Amino acid sequence: MPRKSDREILVDPPSTFDLHGVSKSPSIPKNPTCTGLQTFGRLKSWLGGDLSSTSNQLRDIYISIAACLAAISFALLLTIFFGPPQVTPHGFLVSDFSSCSELGKKLMISQGGNAVDALISIVLCLSVTRQDIISLGGCGAFWVHKRDTDSNCLFDAMCSSPGLIGNDLQNPAQTVSVPGLVAGLKALHDEYGYIYWSDLFHPAIERAEQGFSVHPDLKASLEKVAANKSHPAFRFANNYISAVVNGTLGPQLELKKTLKTLAADGDKAFYNGSLGESIVSVLSSHNVVWKMVKDLGTYQVRKPQHIELGLAGFSVYGFPTPFIGGTLTTSVLANLDLLNHQRPLNARKLVQGEAKELSILYHRLIELNKLGSAQVSTLGDPYDSEEGKTVADREKNLLSLSARKKTVELVKDDRVLRGTECGEPDPLLFVAPETNTFVLTVESNMLIASAALTLGGTTFGSGIVTPNTGILLNSAQLLFSSSPTSSSANIAAPGRRPLLPTSPIFFETAQQKCGHRFLAASSGGIRGMMDISQVLTSSFLYLPNVSCKGGGDGQSSDQTVSKKLPSTSETTATYNPAVDACLPLNDSLTLKRFSLELSGREFVVHLEPGFNRAIGEELKKIGHNVVYDTSAELRPKVAAVGWTLYTTIGGVEKKTLDDSAWF
Numbered sequence: 001m002p003r004k005s006d007r008e009i010l011v012d013p014p015s016t017f018d019l020h021g022v023s024k025s026p027s028i029p030k031n032p033t034c035t036g037l038q039t040f041g042r043l044k045s046w047l048g049g050d051l052s053s054t055s056n057q058l059r060d061i062y063i064s065i066a067a068c069l070a071a072i073s074f075a076l077l078l079t080i081f082f083g084p085p086q087v088t089p090h091g092f093l094v095s096d097f098s099s100c101s102e103l104g105k106k107l108m109i110s111q112g113g114n115a116v117d118a119l120i121s122i123v124l125c126l127s128v129t130r131q132d133i134i135s136l137g138g139c140g141a142f143w144v145h146k147r148d149t150d151s152n153c154l155f156d157a158m159c160s161s162p163g164l165i166g167n168d169l170q171n172p173a174q175t176v177s178v179p180g181l182v183a184g185l186k187a188l189h190d191e192y193g194y195i196y197w198s199d200l201f202h203p204a205i206e207r208a209e210q211g212f213s214v215h216p217d218l219k220a221s222l223e224k225v226a227a228n229k230s231h232p233a234f235r236f237a238n239n240y241i242s243a244v245v246n247g248t249l250g251p252q253l254e255l256k257k258t259l260k261t262l263a264a265d266g267d268k269a270f271y272n273g274s275l276g277e278s279i280v281s282v283l284s285s286h287n288v289v290w291k292m293v294k295d296l297g298t299y300q301v302r303k304p305q306h307i308e309l310g311l312a313g314f315s316v317y318g319f320p321t322p323f324i325g326g327t328l329t330t331s332v333l334a335n336l337d338l339l340n341h342q343r344p345l346n347a348r349k350l351v352q353g354e355a356k357e358l359s360i361l362y363h364r365l366i367e368l369n370k371l372g373s374a375q376v377s378t379l380g381d382p383y384d385s386e387e388g389k390t391v392a393d394r395e396k397n398l399l400s401l402s403a404r405k406k407t408v409e410l411v412k413d414d415r416v417l418r419g420t421e422c423g424e425p426d427p428l429l430f431v432a433p434e435t436n437t438f439v440l441t442v443e444s445n446m447l448i449a450s451a452a453l454t455l456g457g458t459t460f461g462s463g464i465v466t467p468n469t470g471i472l473l474n475s476a477q478l479l480f481s482s483s484p485t486s487s488s489a490n491i492a493a494p495g496r497r498p499l500l501p502t503s504p505i506f507f508e509t510a511q512q513k514c515g516h517r518f519l520a521a522s523s524g525g526i527r528g529m530m531d532i533s534q535v536l537t538s539s540f541l542y543l544p545n546v547s548c549k550g551g552g553d554g555q556s557s558d559q560t561v562s563k564k565l566p567s568t569s570e571t572t573a574t575y576n577p578a579v580d581a582c583l584p585l586n587d588s589l590t591l592k593r594f595s596l597e598l599s600g601r602e603f604v605v606h607l608e609p610g611f612n613r614a615i616g617e618e619l620k621k622i623g624h625n626v627v628y629d630t631s632a633e634l635r636p637k638v639a640a641v642g643w644t645l646y647t648t649i650g651g652v653e654k655k656t657l658d659d660s661a662w663f
Contacts, residue, residue: 092650092662093118094440094639096133096523097215100125101661103203104441107195109663115447116144116192117200120185122439123451124204127181128255129212131240132221132460133437133523134453135472136258136270137179137279141323142188143504143519145448147643150513152506153191156302157184158322158497159456159476162295165492166288169478172232172462173286177476177498178299179270179279181453186267187301192447201263208256208470211249219247221434221459232475233463255470271296278466279473286464298495302383306506307399309334312540313576315510319503321395323452324376325529326503331375331399331407332368332533338408339364344571351565353544359618360413362594365537366624367411369530369596370603373430374423375407377481380489381497387489394489416623419601424485429501429526430598433634435459436502436528438521442641444648450504450519501526507536509579516583517642518649524636527595531638538588540578545591548582585640585651593635608632 091108093101103125104118113121119142127136134140139159145152159177166174189197214222225237243249261269269275276296283290290296306317307326311333318326349357375398382392397403410417436454441447455461457478464473479498481490490499502525509515520536522528538546566575578584592611597604605624607616609632620626639660640651652660 090648090663091115091118091441091443092641092648092660093122093442094438094521094641094650094652094656094660095122095126096217096437096637096659097126097129098659098661099207099212100129100203101659105661105663107200107203108443111195111199113200114192114194114445115441115443115449116188117195118443119439119441119449119451120189120193121200121203122441123181123185123453124201124259125207126437126439126453128204128207128252128259130215130218130437131472132218132455133435134181134455135461135474136182136262137176137461137466137471137473138181138453138455139177139179139474139476139500140181140184140454141319141452141500141503142184143319143450143506144188144192145506145517145519145642147446147517152306152317154304154306154319155184155187156304156319156323156497157181157187158500159474160299161477161480161492161494161496161498162288162290163494164289165477165494169482171286171288172464172475173283173288175232175456175458175475175477176283176288176462176464176473177456178295179474180299180301182262182267182270183299183301192449197266198263201259205256205259205263208252208259211251213248214244225459231463232458233460236460236463236465236472252470254468258469258471271299275466275469275471278469279471282464282466282473304382309399310510311337311536312340312572313510313579314507314516314536314540316536317506319452320382321376321379321391322381322497322499323503324379324499325452325501325526326505327379327395327399328369328372328376328501328526329503329505329529329533331404332365332372332530333536335368335372335404335408336364336533336537338404339368339411340572342408343413344573346568347541347566347570347572347575348568350572351542351544353612355612355614355618358544358612359615359622361537361543362615363413363416363619363622363624364411365533366594366596366603366605366619367417368407369533370417370422370425371407371410373425373526373596373598376499376501377424377426377429377485378487378489379499380491384489384493384496386493387496391489414622422603424487425598426481426485426488426490426499427483427598428479428481429499430596433525433527433636434523436500436525437523438502438504438637438639440519440521440639440641442519442643442648442650444643444646448506448517448519448642450521452500452502452504452521454500454502502529505532505536512579514645515579516644518583518585518640518651519642520638520640520651522636522638524634527634528636528638530595531593531636534591534593535585535588535638535640538591539583539585541572541575542577542584543588543591546584546587548584548587583644583649583651585649589638589651589653608635 093104095101100122104122107113108118140157142155157180222237225231280290307330308317309330318330380391382388439451441449456475458475461474480492505520508517592608595606605626637656
């Protein structure tokens with residue numbers, strides 16, 4: 001485990017560079033011109049004469065010095081923009097199991113793997129050790145940001161419907177979609193992997209061969225499902241519990257063999273070989289017909305373009321549909337920015353924590369999330385041969401400035417939107433919040449990477465394990481709407497991908513090439529995405545109790561770095577404090593948050609224990625149905641990793657820190 005002294009990378013703000021790109025490192029001169037002046041003095045001494053004696057000598061020397069300085073400046077510019085960072089490389093890794101995060105860290109340190117290599121290795125490890133949330137039979141989305149080109153690459157590996165779709169979703173086999181995870185990992189490695197594909201499997205193979213200590217969250221999920229006879233994974237959970245001895249699960253030799261096959265043969269074995277045949281066979285035994293070539297053999301990983309909008313001087317990027325968490329969060333934050341310009345709030349009052357002013361900001365976030373959840377409910381699979389173009393056009397329209405202006409006009413600061421005023425959000429978006437997870441990795445050299453992972457609509461997926469392979473199959477067909485509205489496109493059809501209310505979120509300073517660049521992710525489905533919007537709003541606008549804090553480990557402490565309050569006339573129309581300063585992610589993550597429950601046609605606003613009651617009472621005055629929760633047990637995990645200039649930062653909550661690794 002890392003020592004506390006190793007955790008300096010968590011500290012905001014960075015110590016080696018300021019936000020204007022000026023180095024404070026002793027390894028680089030603060031002023032390159034000084035080097036030139038010292039050279040001139042040495043030249044004079046070396047020549048041993050008076051250089052002013054002839055104008056020709058002076059001219060030649062000045063020309064030489066100018067040429068030298070120009071060359072040095074040009075070299076420095078090339079180094080700044082295209083060269084490696086001038087700090088010791090290090091990284092930060094976040095997942096839902098510390099053991100897997102540590103193995104990813106080891107792969108980076110001992111084998112020279114990059115952030116993408118580590119992410120793939122961690123996902124494979126989780127597929128062995130956290131089968132409540134992901135397995136080789138699951139689905140995913142992957143995001144990679146590359147420093148030198150300032151580019152983002154997205155991989156859509158969402159599960160897709162088979163060619164023949166059944167209507168009996170009480171049959172677990174009919175809830176299984178074509179898995180996308182393995183194909184997604186292979187596509188990711190083909191483009192960004194540094195070390196051999198087969199080497200990434202060693203940690204997962206080792207866990208499958210030797211066994212592992214059962215994670216507390218996995219234990220809780222097993223006990224919950226094992227007590228529910230109607231759950232599709234009831235038998236799976238009870239068999240799993242029976243195999244656990246003294247908190248440890250023994251060897252999974254069939255899964256070990258499968259991992260070795262994938263390591264040697266790549267994804268061909270899964271989609272065109274023996275592993276795929278075993279999937280077809282087990283589903284056939286449950287009276288579900290899949291075709292090897294038509295269903296598994298035609299699966300494609302898609303590479304969509306990201307969505308880009310903005311808030312408070314930051315550009316915010318997300319996945320497009322079917323990963324509608326990206327559409328929701330980017331639009332909510334951008335629409336909040338519109339409101340904050342049209343009806344500015346007093347920045348000083350927000351920073352000082354005045355309940356009335358803050359309640360208006362929270363009210364706006366709540367209303368925009370209500371409207372946004374209804375808007376994304378109309379989306380579907382943009383690659384579908386029948387509905388794809390309609391879906392893509394619909395998403396493009398709802399993100400357009402004209403449509404967003406109409407959306408923000410619906411939000412009034414003195415009343416709450418009721419019933420049909422919010423549109424028709426799909427209730428499915430607000431259930432099964434525990435069925436997705438994420439992985440985040442960052443290195444100081446070049447890459448930030450993220451994975452959004454799911455087993456579908458239920459914990460442990462369908463509960464069906466393919467014989468002789470150990471592959472647990474998903475239940476992604478349950479993510480299609482069970483009671484679609486007239487405008488819904490999230491309806492099961494051959495080859496179609498269902499909606500998933502999650503997405504990695506990338507954000508960066510809009511006008512600074514080397515400012516803040518981060519990837520954020522969450523668990524908890526749509527609730528986790530709403531949490532990301534609250535964390536980023538707090539970080540970008542320095543809401544109360546957030547600031548950049550020191551103390552060695554980067555977590556919240558009693559020692560607050562002083563910050564200058566905005567003037568009494570400053571408003572949210574112009575107040576962008578985090579753009580030219582530090583980004584207080586860790587403190588923003590500690591703030592208490594709201595969540596939304598869809599009850600019939602109305603929304604209930606849940607406030608976490610410790611949420612400012614004065615703000616809660618102000619929300620009640622506006623008209624919200626507020627409930628003060630007594631437990632924060634279901635609070636989603638939120639984290640972000642990235643760079644401020646060349647300093648690597650990990651923003652994590654205290655409970656997530658235990659499952660993280662850094663060096």
